[in-house]
Amino acid sequence: NGCTHNTYKITVIPGDGIGKEVMEAALHVLNASGIEFDYTFADAGDEYAEKTGVALPQETIDAVKKSQACLFGAVGESAADVIVKLRKELDLYVNLRPVHSYGKAGKFGDVDFVIVRENTEGLYSGHEEYTDEGATALRITTRSATRRICDFAFDYAKKTGRSKVTAVHKANVLKKTDGIFKEVFYQTAEKYDDIESNDFYVDATAMYLVTRPQDFDVIVTSNLFGDILSDEGAGIVGGLGLLPSANIGDKNGVFEPVHGSAPDIAGKGIANPSAMILSTVLMLEYLGEPDEARKVEKALVETIDEGKIVTSDLGGSSSTMEMAEEVARKLSKL
Amino acid sequence: NGCTHNTYKITVIPGDGIGKEVMEAALHVLNASGIEFDYTFADAGDEYAEKTGVALPQETIDAVKKSQACLFGAVGESAADVIVKLRKELDLYVNLRPVHSYGKAGKFGDVDFVIVRENTEGLYSGHEEYTDEGATALRITTRSATRRICDFAFDYAKKTGRSKVTAVHKANVLKKTDGIFKEVFYQTAEKYDDIESNDFYVDATAMYLVTRPQDFDVIVTSNLFGDILSDEGAGIVGGLGLLPSANIGDKNGVFEPVHGSAPDIAGKGIANPSAMILSTVLMLEYLGEPDEARKVEKALVETIDEGKIVTSDLGGSSSTMEMAEEVARKLSKL
Ligand SMILES: CC(C)[C@H](C(=O)O)[C@@H](O)C(=O)O
Ligand SMILES: CC(C)[C@H](C(=O)O)[C@@H](O)C(=O)O
Numbered sequence: 001n002g003c004t005h006n007t008y009k010i011t012v013i014p015g016d017g018i019g020k021e022v023m024e025a026a027l028h029v030l031n032a033s034g035i036e037f038d039y040t041f042a043d044a045g046d047e048y049a050e051k052t053g054v055a056l057p058q059e060t061i062d063a064v065k066k067s068q069a070c071l072f073g074a075v076g077e078s079a080a081d082v083i084v085k086l087r088k089e090l091d092l093y094v095n096l097r098p099v100h101s102y103g104k105a106g107k108f109g110d111v112d113f114v115i116v117r118e119n120t121e122g123l124y125s126g127h128e129e130y131t132d133e134g135a136t137a138l139r140i141t142t143r144s145a146t147r148r149i150c151d152f153a154f155d156y157a158k159k160t161g162r163s164k165v166t167a168v169h170k171a172n173v174l175k176k177t178d179g180i181f182k183e184v185f186y187q188t189a190e191k192y193d194d195i196e197s198n199d200f201y202v203d204a205t206a207m208y209l210v211t212r213p214q215d216f217d218v219i220v221t222s223n224l225f226g227d228i229l230s231d232e233g234a235g236i237v238g239g240l241g242l243l244p245s246a247n248i249g250d251k252n253g254v255f256e257p258v259h260g261s262a263p264d265i266a267g268k269g270i271a272n273p274s275a276m277i278l279s280t281v282l283m284l285e286y287l288g289e290p291d292e293a294r295k296v297e298k299a300l301v302e303t304i305d306e307g308k309i310v311t312s313d314l315g316g317s318s319s320t321m322e323m324a325e326e327v328a329r330k331l332s333k334l
Numbered sequence: 335n336g337c338t339h340n341t342y343k344i345t346v347i348p349g350d351g352i353g354k355e356v357m358e359a360a361l362h363v364l365n366a367s368g369i370e371f372d373y374t375f376a377d378a379g380d381e382y383a384e385k386t387g388v389a390l391p392q393e394t395i396d397a398v399k400k401s402q403a404c405l406f407g408a409v410g411e412s413a414a415d416v417i418v419k420l421r422k423e424l425d426l427y428v429n430l431r432p433v434h435s436y437g438k439a440g441k442f443g444d445v446d447f448v449i450v451r452e453n454t455e456g457l458y459s460g461h462e463e464y465t466d467e468g469a470t471a472l473r474i475t476t477r478s479a480t481r482r483i484c485d486f487a488f489d490y491a492k493k494t495g496r497s498k499v500t501a502v503h504k505a506n507v508l509k510k511t512d513g514i515f516k517e518v519f520y521q522t523a524e525k526y527d528d529i530e531s532n533d534f535y536v537d538a539t540a541m542y543l544v545t546r547p548q549d550f551d552v553i554v555t556s557n558l559f560g561d562i563l564s565d566e567g568a569g570i571v572g573g574l575g576l577l578p579s580a581n582i583g584d585k586n587g588v589f590e591p592v593h594g595s596a597p598d599i600a601g602k603g604i605a606n607p608s609a610m611i612l613s614t615v616l617m618l619e620y621l622g623e624p625d626e627a628r629k630v631e632k633a634l635v636e637t638i639d640e641g642k643i644v645t646s647d648l649g650g651s652s653s654t655m656e657m658a659e660e661v662a663r664k665l666s667k668l
Contacts, residue, residue, distance in 0.1 A: 077506070079506055080506045080507045080509070084507060107441045123473065123504075123507070123508060124507055128508065128509065128510040128511060129510065130510055133476040133477060133478065134474070134475045134476040134477045134478075134479075134480070134511070134514050135475050135510035135511045135513070135514055136472050136473060136474050136475070136510075136511065137472075137473040137475075137508050137510065137511045138470050138471075138472060138473075139457065139470060139471040139472075139473060140468070140470050141468045141469050141470070141471075142465075142467040142468035143467060143468045144467065144468075145468075146468070170457075170558070170561075172411070172413055172414045173414045173418065173457070173458055173558075174457060174462065174471050175414070175462065176462040176463065176464055176469035176470075176471065177462060177468070177469045177470065177471045179469070180468050180469055202561075202562055203561045203562050203564070203565035204565060206540070206562045206563070206565045206566035206569070207565040207566060207568050207569035207573075207574060208569070209566075209569070210544065210566060210569030210570055211569045211573060224504070224507075227504075227536075227537045228536055228537050228540045228562060229540070230537070231537035231538060231540045231541040232540035232541060232543075232544060232566060234541050235540070235541035235542070235543070235544030235545045236544055239541075239545060240541060
């Protein structure tokens with residue numbers, strides 16, 4: 001409609017199993033959008049490692065570094081060597097995970113909160129050692145990484161009109177590491193007068209997510225806690241098939257579903273493509289295309305709400321691509 | 335009815351806040367049982383620390399060591415210095431947490447699984463250090479502690495007629511520490527032909543507990559994962575007011591509700607005493623009084639099922655002691 005758009009350089013890493021299937025589906029939807037993309041396909045994952053001995057080749061890292069954003073499907077057993085390494089290599093220090101219920105309100109009612117997960121340190125630091133008795137792993141908390149993730153959480157709350165940020169930690173036991181997390185969180189909170197702040201222990205939070213998920217708005221937490229709580233959030237809004245995520249740094253963004261490569265259903269063409277499609281929505285927002293992001297989201301939500309051309313986990317019997325085609329059809333009319 | 339019972343030596347640590355209230359309630363119920371107890375009351379917690387500067391005095395530790403079992407209410411901010419220390423000092427290496435739905439089946443249906451949480455190491459080892467950039471905490475996994483907790487889990491499954499044990503870990507990221515956990519788990523499983531075994535990542539488990547809690551039977555996991563998942567389990571069966579736990583070692587047992595001292599409702603006499611009463615049920619089993627354990631449980635479950643004389647979190651309007659009196663009344667008729 002007259003306006004010119006950029007052509008965005010995107011690295012696409014389909015990966016393993018259903019990663020490839022949901023990626024094909026998501027790209028099909030993006031093709032129906034008003035935006036142009038210049039895709040570079042790149043390798044990573046179990047299959048690639050089997051052939052080459054390397055799960056994440058340097059060319060893939062370089063490709064992601066050179067592109068404006070990366071779409072990532074899912075990888076199998078090599079996930080820690082691929083996605084965790086990518087997060088660290090590119091210093092993608094934020095893992096943003098919106099937990100939003102779509103479709104008919106389930107048994108948890110309408111749920112809408114966002115988990116801001118620290119993405120570079122904690123127990124993901126890779127400092128593990130064998131000892132005489134077994135092994136040890138180092139949980140690392142730095143003030144600088146804590147500060148930037150808390151800053152991001154409050155900024156994000158402000159930008160998106162959310163009113164509360166909750167820090168989740170275990171400072172009663174992890175007095176030093178999570179003591180710092182809590183302290184830096186409240187220092188950050190002081191800079192944001194109009195945003196409410198509170199904090200809970202991670203165990204209590206795991207309960208509250210079940211008993212009163214509506215009480216949460218933005219959650220900011222360390223790496224592994226964010227990992228656990230976001231999967232729990234997936235359970236609350238109806239399964240991993242619906243949860244997207246954004247790995248964001250100062251220079252790059254990598255967008256991936258929270259789900260994995262699901263070897264049990266891979267190859268059947270029945271995976272729910274929603275989480276991957278919603279990951280492209282997060283990418284469009286990141287690229288500064290909020291209008292297009294809203295359209296893709298709307299086309300998907302309408303498809304889910306109608307409940308006709310959806311995958312089996314959503315109560316339908318359509319294939320991954322049939323659902324994607326329906327979303328694309330709706331999108332092209334918006 | 336003619337048979338003689340032992341008089342059991344029990345240390346009672348009411349602690350802080352609702353700890354004191356639910357303890358009074360539970361002792362009232364035990365008084366209506368057919369068993370005799372010789373109670374020694376001992377101090378621990380925030381209130382005691384305020385007066386003396388020490389949260390867990392040596393006399394309390396000694397008292398617990400000398401008694402056959404200990405009933406523990408709840409303590410406040412000093413919990414890590416009290417209960418975590420007690421677990422370590424007495425080498426109470428098992429934290430047994432049955433997650434059982436009582437009363438009308440809630441939105442999760444009937445739920446009945448048991449979490450066997452390693453209780454002495456992991457991130458609770460107390461090895462935290464400040465560094466130039468922040469702080470580090472050491473997650474310790476020893477083969478010996480892993481072996482005894484896995485042994486306990488399979489033994490427990492066998493003894494209680496359960497058919498499956500699930501290991502929960504994060505071995506894709508924590509390859510060494512949780513690699514050992516997984517390896518030792520499957521070594522143990524080999525010794526138990528008739529018990530099924532499988533394993534999940536902790537994040538996936540956090541989701542499955544919400545989406546299909548019926549799939550779990552016995553869960554065995556490391557310290558912090560057990561902490562998080564048991565609170566999530568509490569949410570699934572209707573709140574922390576219903577979850578008991580047993581800290582068990584080769585010589586002692588400490589029985590405590592999973593809930594804390596709940597400063598927000600302390601002093602009002604409205605706390606649900608069920609978790610503490612169910613903790614006495616676990617104690618009775620531990621003492622070798624399974625018949626009496628079943629009776630106390632039955633009296634409580636009937637009270638909850640009737641739903642008349644119950645606390646507000648269970649939909650009633652009775653006080654802590656009114657509910658305990660009702661349970662005691664029912665118990666004395668069994
Ligand atoms: C696959 C795994 C390494 C990864 C993680 O633990 O971060 C995944 O669970 C996630 O949440 O993105
Ligand atoms: C109070 C706290 C130290 C304790 C723990 O983390 O173990 C509690 O949450 C529990 O689960 O018993």
